[in-house]
Amino acid sequence: MKAVHFGAGNIGRGFIGELLHNSGFAITFVEVNDELVKQLNAEKSYDVYLINEGYAKKTIDQVTALSPITQEVEVIQEIVEADMITTSVWADNLPKIAPTLAKGLKARLAAGKGKVNVLACENAMFNTDILKKAMADCPVDINMSELESIGCYPNTAVDRMVFDSVRDGKKAVDIGTDFELVIEQNKLLEPGSEPIKGGEYTDNLQKFLERKLYIINCGHAWAGYLGHLYGYDIIQDVFHNEELVKEVRKTMQESAGLLVKKYGFKAQELEDYIDFAIGRFKTPGITDTINRVSRSPIRKLALADRLTGPCVQCEEFGCDNTNLLKGIAAALLFVDNAEDPQCVELKSYVESHGVAKAIETFTGIQPESKMFHVILSRYNELAAIKNIHRK
Template structure:
């Protein structure tokens, strides 16, 4: 079997590439980085290092690489002969790879090749649908008779700790043990024939999307924003304090109560998931800047995102949400002059005041009990911020 994977970055090699290898595929990696393409071809593979096992080396073999910019004909031929296509190029870049995928699919159509699974393993909601739509947009000459007759685009949820790791002059990847790849089984070519070993297949992807967003992404962002208020610059300094770790856990537990109420998760399931998340954040030797964790606060304060969405739904169910609201208040205080969203947010706050800012960016109504709690927490944390960061706001 052959898989073509777009994106030979840390997720591509350290997560999807490993699963493809373990599933028995010969892999063609596609990337714009010529040096990385040459390195993979020189070794017919690449190395991974296991963070949880003293950085033990694992070699992923049966891998070749193509340049996305220089090997277009060979890439089209690889798509024509592929049994599976996967991507990890960042969702914003799916439009860049859609034209060459289109060309390969048009050739498959002419040759009457079998229908193909294409999995966009991107950290984006409805990632498969995004790629599907980008391929349709690229088909300006209407060469494909019917895209859905040629390929299937199942949406996915992806999560794993992967870090760039340079050793002996080679670009490698360090990976954590735990991972999540959930695949929307109903959208596969054949739901009874899973294409990747080790993935979780579900007919209800929404619950996995919300579990990751409301627990892992939520807890990470909460720790970052609270850590910023307390004067920390590295997220691991937050996770070095037992009291703050407990608060992060309790924040995740607020979201977990919501997920138990909405879906068929058990409290025990989500306790294990929270343990997995916190263990990751406490991995020795990792240094993650708070400026990176907290970046793009407008997006992270959105009504469908990691902090606001669970907080609002918990209020609707009459369940506790105080710690989530504290995180929202802290996010409103975050400022990094190099972050465009921070600049926009703080200017809006200066021009329009806190009440209008809360409503504008979170869509939380002033009539909501949550609104008043955010206002109160904002004032309390603003005082802490002034103590720890010399009054940056």
């Protein structure tokens, strides 16, 4: 079986690529990094190292790579012949790969090929829906009806600890043993099938999406934004500060309280999930930057995303959201990374319009609400802390 996977970064090779390999697929990576394309084609394989097993090496073979920039014709042909198409390019980049994928699906349709599963394995709510819409909206002449006739588009929820590494002069990936790949089974080409081994298949993806986004991603983002204010540059340093760890746990528990009421999760099940998340963040020997964890603050402040989403719903369900409100305020202060376009945009907006308008614009929380005034108050408090620690 053949799989085409867009993105040969850490998630692409260390998570989705490994699962595709375990499921019997030969993989063609579509990747813009020329150095990585050359390495994969030279070796026809790559290595991953299992963090929880003493960094034991596992080799992923039967792989090739193509550049969508210089080899688009070849990429299109691979899509025509594929048995599975997946992505892990970062959610903000889905519109960038949409034209090439749309051309490939259009060619597949013209060739009389059957439907193929297309899964966007991105850290975003209803990720494959985003990709499908991006293809329908891109300049390629393919409409939604044609997309539906040639592809099936299950959304996914994804989670795994993966880190870039270099071993023996070659790019490799260090990976955690535990992972989560939840797939909408009712949208698969064969709804009762399990095409990717190790995945969890469900007819209610929403609750799994929110569990992961509102607990793990929320806690991670909260730690990054607060850690930034206290002068940390490495996320693991935040998790060496037990007072901040207690606050991260409390934030995740606020989201968990919401999910218990909303979906009927058992409280202990979510407490165990929180323990797993915090334990993973504390994994010895792992280093990750605050800038990477906290990147794209505008996207992460959106009404359906990891901070504002659970915060607003906690208010609706009568749950505590004290720390979630604090996290939103902290995210509004993450404006110092000049290499992050959303940091630059957020900083410019706050300077031009003021933080009150920024709260309304980027979170959707209205000025007449109690939450709005709490965020504004916390913003001013946290700005003072930032001035002390990041001089």
